Amino acid sequence: MPYDAILNGLYLDDDRVVPVIPNITKGWHDQNIRKNFDKIMAASSKKGIAIGNLGWIEPFVETGIPVIGDYGLNLFNSIDFLLAGELGVKEAIISHESDPEEILAMDFHGVIPEVVLKGKIPLMTSEHFLVGDLNLCAQKEEWERFSLKDRKGQFYPILTNPADCRSVILSHKETNLLMWKDDLKKSGIKRFRIYAE
Amino acid sequence: MQRARDSYEGKSGTAEKALRKMGVSFHFSAGLDRPVSLKATDEEGNSVKKEFAEVTEKALTKAITEELVTAQLSKTGGTTFRVMACTIELEGGISIPLSKINELRRAALEELEELRRKGRRNSVTINWSLPDIGTKAGSMATSKPDGESQLEEETFLYFYQVNGKENIDSSIQRI
Numbered sequence: 078m079p080y081d082a083i084l085n086g087l088y089l090d091d092d093r094v095v096p097v098i099p100n101i102t103k104g105w106h107d108q109n110i111r112k113n114f115d116k117i118m119a120a121s122s123k124k125g126i127a128i129g130n131l132g133w134i135e136p137f138v139e140t141g142i143p144v145i146g147d148y149g150l151n152l153f154n155s156i157d158f159l160l161a162g163e164l165g166v167k168e169a170i171i172s173h174e175s176d177p178e179e180i181l182a183m184d185f186h187g188v189i190p191e192v193v194l195k196g197k198i199p200l201m202t203s204e205h206f207l208v209g210d211l212n213l214c215a216q217k218e219e220w221e222r223f224s225l226k227d228r229k230g231q232f233y234p235i236l237t238n239p240a241d242c243r244s245v246i247l248s249h250k251e252t253n254l255l256m257w258k259d260d261l262k263k264s265g266i267k268r269f270r271i272y273a274e
Numbered sequence: 275m276q277r278a279r280d281s282y283e284g285k286s287g288t289a290e291k292a293l294r295k296m297g298v299s300f301h302f303s304a305g306l307d308r309p310v311s312l313k314a315t316d317e318e319g320n321s322v323k324k325e326f327a328e329v330t331e332k333a334l335t336k337a338i339t340e341e342l343v344t345a346q347l348s349k350t351g352g353t354t355f356r357v358m359a360c361t362i363e364l365e366g367g368i369s370i371p372l373s374k375i376n377e378l379r380r381a382a383l384e385e386l387e388e389l390r391r392k393g394r395r396n397s398v399t400i401n402w403s404l405p406d407i408g409t410k411a412g413s414m415a416t417s418k419p420d421g422e423s424q425l426e427e428e429t430f431l432y433f434y435q436v437n438g439k440e441n442i443d444s445s446i447q448r449i
C-alpha cells in the first residue's frame with residue numbers, strides 16, 4: 078500500500094499493512110520520506126516495508142525492519158538475488174519479466190522470493206503528468222478513464238498519483254500464473270502477489 | 275544530495291570529477307648509490323613499488339629538485355587516480371631524466387590499477403551453479419530460502435492507490 082496513503086491515516090490500524098516506497102523518489106517523495114521516516118518505520122514494524130529503489134534500502138535495513146524488494150528492483154536471476162541479499166533485503170518479488178520456468182531454475186540465495194500470481198503488472202513509471210495535458214488536473218474523478226492505446230488497439234491503463242503527478246502505466250492484459258501455483262509452491266516459493274484492480 | 279544531483283545533471287566541475295577518482299599517495303626515493311624507487315598506495319591500501327636501478331648520475335649542471343619530481347608525479351590526467359600526497363626522499367646533486375620519472379609513475383599506476391581490478395573481481399564470490407530443476411515442479415535443493423520449512427504461505431494484495439473503501443478479503447495476510 079502506498080506509504081503516503083498510510084501517512085495520511087488510511088489503514089493505520091490494519092496490522093496487515095506493508096508500506097510501499099515508490100520506485101522513483103526524487104523530489105517531493107524523498108523529502109516526505111525523510112521527514113516522516115520514524116512514522117514510516119512505525120507503520121512497517123509488523124509486516125516490513127516494500128522498497129522499489131536502491132537508495133532507500135540501506136536506511137531501512139539499518140533500522141532492523143524487514144525489507145521486501147519491490148518490483149522496481151527487477152530481480153530476474155540468481156545473481157540479482159545474491160546481491161539483494163547482500164544489501165540486507167529479506168524478501169523480494171521476482172521480476173515480472175521472468176517466466177515460471179526461469180523462476181523454477183533460480184537460486185534465491187536465502188532471500189525469500191515472491192511471485193506475482195495475478196493482476197495487471199506495472200510496465201513503467203512516467204514522470205510525465207499525462208492527464209495534465211488534457212487540462213484535467215482538477216478533475217480527479219476523470220483520471221481513471223484514461224489509457225494509452227498502442228497500434229494494435231490494446232489499452233494500457235494509466236494510474237496517476239495525485240501526490241506527485243507521476244503516472245504508472247499498467248499492462249494491457251492481466252497476468253495469471255494460477256496454473257503454476259502448485260509447481261511454484263513445490264519448489265519452495267510461498268509468497269505470492271496479486272495486483273489489485 | 276545536491277552534489278549527487280549536480281553530478282547527475284552534468285554540472286559538476288573539476289573538483290567533483292576529481293572526487294570520483296581514486297586517491298593515490300606517492301613515495302619517491304633516489305640517491306647515487308641506491309635505486310630510484312617509487313611506491314604508490316591508493317586509498318584502499320593497495321600498494322605497488324617500481325624501481326630503476328641505474329639511471330642516476332651526478333649532476334653536472336642542474337640537479338633534480340623535489341619540485342620537479344612532484345610536478346612529474348602529479349601528471350595523472352587520463353588515469354583513474356588523483357594524487358593526494360607526495361613524499362620525496364632525494365639525495366642532493368643528482369640528475370635523473372624526467373622521462374624516467376614519468377615512466378616510473380605510469381608503470382606504478384598501471385600496476386596499481388591492475389591490482390585494484392583483480393581485487394574487485396575477487397571481492398564477491400559467486401556460486402554460478404544453478405540447481406538441477408529436474409522436472410517442471412523443480413527440485414530446487416539450493417533454491418529454497420533460508421528457513422523455508424518454517425515459512426507459511428502468504429499472499430500479498432498490492433494496491434497502486436487506495437481510498438479507504440477497498441474491499442479486502444480477510445484471508446489476505448499482507449496488503
